[in-house]
Amino acid sequence: MTVMTLPAAVYAAAGSQDQSWLTSLADWTVSLMEVIGPVGAGVAIALENLFPPLPSEVVLPMAGLTASRGSFTLAEALIWTTVGSIVGAYVLYGLGRWLGAERLRAIAAKVPLLHPEDVDRTVAWFERHGGKAVFFGRMIPIFRSLISIPAGVAKMSPLRFGLLTGAGSLIWNTIFVLAGYLLGENWHVIEQYADILQYIVIAAVAIGVAWFLYTRVRALLASRRDA
Template sequence: MQQIIDWVVSVMESVGGPGIALAIFLENIFPPVPSEVVLPLAGFTAAGGRYTVVEAVLWATLGSVTGALLLYGIGAALGMDRLRAIAQRMPLVDVADIDKTDVWFTKHGPKAVFFGRFVPGIRSLISIPAGIDRMPLTAFLTYTTAGSLLWNALFVWLGYQLGDRYHLVEQYMDPISKVVYALIILAVLGVLVWMIRRSMRRSHDPDDRVEL
């Protein structure tokens, strides 16, 4: 982690605002680069006069949106038809599961994209189902930008206020992130157990179509 921080510092010092955008872009597609470290560090650097807080937030948001667009493009390239074809070859998974998820995302996608930007582990990945669902690009950009702007502004401001104690943000966020990751893992395990039990029921009774 220290090597990552040192690299981010060097990038910000050498190229300024674009370095923030690059670091946050990488955070979107490479989770080991945590925004909880990069953004307060950008605020701390802004306090030193390298750039303004507003510039730091705008550059960070540009990086967030660019990374989200890349993941959206990956999801769009995969598409719902390919996802259904993959589901047909996967054990435990029904095509109906994919269709239900698609219906849910079509209905709640904007809220999922906006609020997903505040959830560790979900913040980046939420762009992929948005792309698979082919959410209108204007809506995707609007909700992604709004959520990213709020998230980035908060952590850049905290880093600016804390100065050389900016690392305290990551220390306080780390336990929260771990709890969120644990809940995500438990939810995934819960769905997996349900799918296994469904498969076992169907192996005994092929006509059993009990759904979640």
């Protein structure tokens, strides 16, 4: 099998002759895995953790699809994608540790509508629920990457963070790698379900941000009237 064979199948499955950025991403991911094997799947997922716009819902099925073609085993795909998830998460965890609560308080004090107490409440919440947040957060689009930063800010045990990240990532990765492995060129069928979940998460975040802004602006206007 040549490097071009599998991407060509991906284009056919996508149902379009135009190379969208997702198709180009699939092409690059498959080519990387064809060249350096299952390590390439790990590299791609590590990058997905660092750059959330890169969708794991495309990268992971490509690892399964490549494994189904015999380039490497299914076990290798699952192991290396999970290793990549942990490595990428540790980078953002390190960023959170470097920022720390004190730096974030100083930043919050300078940003309109934010208060240093917001950082304190977030850290306190994470200290109570951080384990569940890291584990389940690995299975939620967008939060998969971002949850690592507050874990670092709250100084969660690095070992505990790694174990929870690995467990959550293994579940998420297995679902999508198996989809690519079992569905073959029809791997994109699972995208519609992943898209629904992502839209729900984005809508929930948008509503949360809108409510936060509304309450802060309302409180600010009330304080000015009372002054």
